[in-house]
Every structure is written in C-alpha cells, then in structure tokens.
Amino acid sequence: MPLGAPRRPNWFAIAHQGRRTAPPARCPGDPAPVDVPGWPLIFRGSAAVRAGLVTARRLQGPAFVRVLPDTWAARHLVPLGHADRCRAVSRWSGGRGVIAGWAAAELSGAPCAPAGAPVEVLLPVRARAPAGVRVRRDRLHPGEIEWRDGIRVTTPLRTAFDLARGEDETDAVVAVDALAFRHGFSPDLLLHFAVRYRGLRGVSRVPGVLGLADRRAASPPETRLRLLLVRAGLPRPQAQHPVRDDVRRRAVWLDLAYPAARVGIEYEGADHTGPDRVLRDAARVTRLVDAGWRIYRYTRFDLRDEPGRIVAEIGRALDHAPSGTS
Template sequence: MSREPRRPAELVGRVFYSREAIQRGLLTKNDLRTSAWRRLFHNVYADARLEISHHTRCRAAASWLFPPGCAIAGRSAVALHGGATCGPDDDVEVVVEPSARFGPLAGLLIHVAPWRDGEVSRIDGIPVTTVERTCWDVARWLDVVDAVALIDSLGHIGAVGRTELDRYLVTRRGERGSRRFAEAISLTDPGAESLPESRLRVRLVRAGLPRPVTQHVITRAGRFVARVDLAWPELKVAIEYDGLWHHDPAQFHRDRQRLNRILGDDWIVLHVTSKRMREDFDGFLAEVRAALTHRTRPRP
C-alpha cells in the first residue's frame, strides 16, 4: 500500500524554494518527486493542489530566481499590465541587463538588453517593464502582426494610448528597432476585442486593403441592429471572426440571427475562422478584395 506523500503545513498552498525546504528538514529530494509537489522552475516548487497561473509563475521567478538587473518583459509583462493573458505553462519572458549574468533556465525566455531609468516599475512587488517599454520590446521581438495584437490588448483596457506611444517613439528615434515600433503603433487600434481580430485586421491592412473600422455598430432609424468585428461602413462590407461558436452553439445561433438582421440593409458579411486564417488566408483575402471591388464599382 503506497504511503501518503508528506505535506508539511508550512508548504501547503505555497510556492517555495526547494533547497530551503530541504535545509529546514521539511522535505527530502525524494519527497519532491511525489505527486504532492509541482516543479515550476529549477529548485522552485509549488503545492500541486495550488492553482498555477502565469502571474504565479512570474512571481515565483522574480522571488526565487532573479538577481538584480532582471525584470518581467514581453508577453509576460503584457499579461501583468492587464492585457492579453499567457497560459499557466507558458515560458516567463524576462529582460536582463548585460551586466547581470543570468540564464539560460528552463521555463524562462530571456532577452539581454539594457533599460533606461524609469522603464521598470513594480506590480505586486514584481519588477516589470513599463507599458511603453513593454510595447517597444514586443515590437522588436515579435512579428509585427503579433506585436500589434498585444499592443491592441493594452490599448483596449486603457493601459496605454497612441499619444504615449508616439511620445516614447520620439525618445527612440534612430535606434535599432525604431522603424518596427513605428510601424506597429501606426497599425494599433484599441477597439479590437481579441488577439485574432487584431491579427486579422493587421494582415488585411498589410496586404494593401483600406483600414477597416473595428467593432462597428450598425443602426436602423437610430436604433441598434448589430455590431460587427470589422467593417468598411461606406461600402457596407463587414467581417466577422468566428472563433468560439464551436464551444457555445447557442452563441453561434445568436450571432447568426443578429447578422441576418442587417442583410436587408444591403450589407455583405464575410466570415472567417481560425482554421481559414491558418490554412487559406490568401483565399479569404481574395474574397474580401472582391467584395470591396464590387461595392466600389459605379452602379448602373
């Protein structure tokens, strides 16, 4: 009959440094291999019954692993600032000053780069790059489509605005990465409500299409009829990103009923799924071009 794993009261519901727990006699190395404990990073463990979020992993890394000169950055910083979230098992993204010798370490994605005074603040005691510096970093480190989506998520909650980003760009003019940052902020739109919608909009604009309006509200006689993800209102062409309907069939039917109301007003509504985005974006792009061209031609 197997023995119940040891669960010292001092460690229940906590994240802890394994070396310290062993030195105090609370656990042995063999105890750490049992189902009672979950390894987060090298020498950093948690009670296996504790719900682990990305925030938890960020705090654990900062508390037990960071030497001076380290800060949460990139996607992880976006999440801590309230923007797009990261999964509980995603690597924690970190920026490290060149003088701070740190890494590599499993579970951390480490970037070596200096930061200026005032570009690192604290959130719940965790060192995190400021919102503007975070946007600068994701624009340099990621593809522009993904970078804009993350910046959109921060803009949507009011964490940063175009004015602040433009002002920060002025301080970075001529530096490596400034052109990528300028392109990213030129494409941002705080109206975007999800990462896929942002990615779709940016890909359409970069393909040469006119910039669409996000979350456009369609009215009839001054009354609300529907809201669409992307639209060219003057042409009455709209796009809906179908992302979650397969998880919620009732929502899918409500959305379709909502969109059917605008067909009588001569709207063209195109639909795209994540699968189509991945596997046949060129085909979808051709359909959008055709719809816009059709509506642009003079009518007899």
C-alpha cells in the first residue's frame, strides 16, 4: 500500500467482533461494481444508490434534481434541453423505451414539433406516463430503430410514418415535409409502411397526407403557407423555386412560387430580422423585381392573424397575371 493511502477497514473482522455497523456501499477510490447508465448526469436514482455512487441523502441534496420518477439530473443541466429530456425518458424507461413521434423528429434534426409536445416513448409493456411524457405501445420492426447520442429512437422514415397518422392533417404534413427535407427521402416511401402496418390506428390518413406533402419545403411555416393557399382553392405553388440571377450568375431561391405568373412568396422568419440579413434580403428582392417578379412577403403574424388576406392577395396576383400564365 502506498505511503499516505487511506487504510480500508476490515469489514470481515468488524463483523466477527459483533459490531452492527454496515459497510458503506463503496469505499473511497473503489470502482463502482455496477455500471449505472448516465451517471452522474442523468440516471436512475435507485441504481446509483445500489451501486454505491451516491447515498439517498445526498441524492436529495442540492447537487441533483429529480426530473422524472426515480430519474435524476445534475443540477447544472436543469432546465433540460430537448435531447436531455429524451435521455431522461430513456433512463426512466430502464433502457427499454424507444423515443418516437415529435421528440424523435427533433432529435433527428427536423425541428417541427408543436410547442409543448410531450416526449413520446414506445414501450413493450404498459406504464403510467409521468407529466410531459406520452407512453405508447405499437408494432415496431428492429430495422426501424437507430441510436442517436446514446438514445434509442425511431428512424426518420418510421418517425414520419407515425406522425403522418396524426389527427391534425396540417401538423402531419409539416412533419413529413420537415423529415423528408432533412433526410432526403421521398414521402411516397411511407406507403410501404402503410401496407406493412395496415390496421394500425390512423393508417388511413397517410395517403391524404402524402398527397399534400412536398420534400422541398425548407421550413414548417413554408409548409403551412402552402397548405393555406391550396386549401383555399388556389393552384399549388412550387416550393424552393430557383430564379436565375444573370448578374451574379447564380440562382435566387423563392420559398414558394408560381413561375408562369412570376409571383413569388417568401416567409420571413426570425432569421430574417438581423441587420445584415435585412440588407441582403432587400437587395435580393430588388433583383427579383427587376427580373419581372411580384414578391409577397409574410410573417408568422400574417399566418396567425390574417390568413384570409394572404389568400386574397395571392389570388389577385394570379388573376392579374398575363393571360394563360397562372
């Protein structure tokens, strides 16, 4: 034993001396006898206590926060970001769960979830869902599961299929568009899932959703804007339409366009509000107008508060286009 090293008590000798003192679960410097997934960031509290990594009293102290039943997180991680919320749900499930639905879409890099959407997890057994979690039992092929950041999650195609079965058709199309754009697959591939899983709840909705989907849509608001126009009876606009810029010899991309009528539609999100972006957008619109395009620019407030005005403006623009171009 190195000089100065702490001497470990002989628990066998102590026990035979009649003492009732129980040995600590783990002596200082000893490795944990059991691997506890996620320790010391996001983990099952009971497993950490059994492994001797922490005492029940210290678990209740300031260093950790209970985020789900028997699931704890290091305080500096709270409030949890999306990936850590999913990781916490995975820990809570004992590693048996597969993150699915909106949570899986976000994990895969397709930001499209409605505000406040719960973390959905597929489990092989029934379980009561804690707050902020949705538990679902469903048929799942092993090839429809992948690992992301140490979390089991449904693949983008399976995630799109699940969300395409949702009750809200607009949200379903938004999800399929976002996942298809991010991962480069054709939405029609989801028909194979509809055949494989015919009889599952909501499968009958999938063909209708695919008929409205467009893998070229670059953001959920663009999808919502396109659906607004189509449902109002206007022709379907082209998503991400390129317009040649002869001066700069490169394409200028329009969010939505009616090329024959030279009507372009742009969604102005938060990323368009920075000073440099505002100046670039102004120059871009000038070039488009100079090329003979009429450009209509809308924000989230227009979509939320005045959808009728959007439809009326685009309808008039198409009506006033040269004969035979709309």
